[in-house]
Amino acid sequence: MLQLNNIHKTFYPNTPDERRALQNVSQELNSGDFVTIIGSNGAGKSTLLNMLAGSLLPDEGEVWIDGKNVTALPEEKRAKFIGRVFQNPLTGTAPGMTIEENMMISLGRTNRRSVWKGITKKTREQFREHLSTLEIGLENRLNSKVGLLSGGERQALSLLMATFTEPKILLLDEHTAALDPSKESLIINLTKDLVEKQQLTTVMVTHQMDQALELGNRLWMMDEGEIIFEADDENKQDLTVPDLLKEFENVRGKRMASDRALLAK
């Protein structure tokens, strides 16, 4: 479903500020794979997600999604088949618009005709059904402005909006990092449910190593633009957080520098 061939990205090349954000990244995900990405500060995790979303283009290498070379395809064209949830609950939804208007925008990404038709009774009913799966009562608040929702409710809505159109790839960009612990577990459980139900191919960046171990069937650890360690379904199940820290030290000969990861657990 996803193939990364020898991806390189350097910011400000040949200047004193040169930053090698991605070096020689080659990976493949099968349909339904769920990879969690951890790593040190500035390891290239966000750059990798941006490259998948099309908001950044690689200097070298290719990105293939579902058998198509999308390397040069701009972000707005990829939005049809890529769902993304950001760290900040304020990103990804329009606060001045209602829940149903926000959902209509998501629907419009994959189905232009739906926008011309406007919100029909049938569409509204479908929105209500999707919202009810969140089990937080948003199906009764279709006409509430999204700006009035709490951070957790808003992130749940973002997750739904990113997935109800059944994208080929779901990108989760530290999507629980700004939430308090009770809301965080709500969003993690929703993530598990939605991904499992739809068998979504998912790429999730997290600073929480326990979360990275708990979720998904694959794991990539990054440092200085490279994937320095990976685990698949079988060996991921036995890994612990101390194992991950040790792996990092074995490969790099130094401790992982990640303030947030180490604080998180």
Ligand SMILES: Nc1ncnc2c1ncn2[C@@H]1O[C@H](COP(=O)(O)OP(=O)(O)OP(=O)(O)O)[C@@H](O)[C@H]1O
């Ligand atoms: N737009 C940009 N312009 C210049 N340099 C950038 C840009 N985006 C990222 N970088 C640099 O590229 C490297 C990788 O950054 P990236 O944000 O991808 O790391 P990260 O793993 O997400 O880090 P963190 O966990 O600290 O958020 C860093 O050295 C960063 O300073």
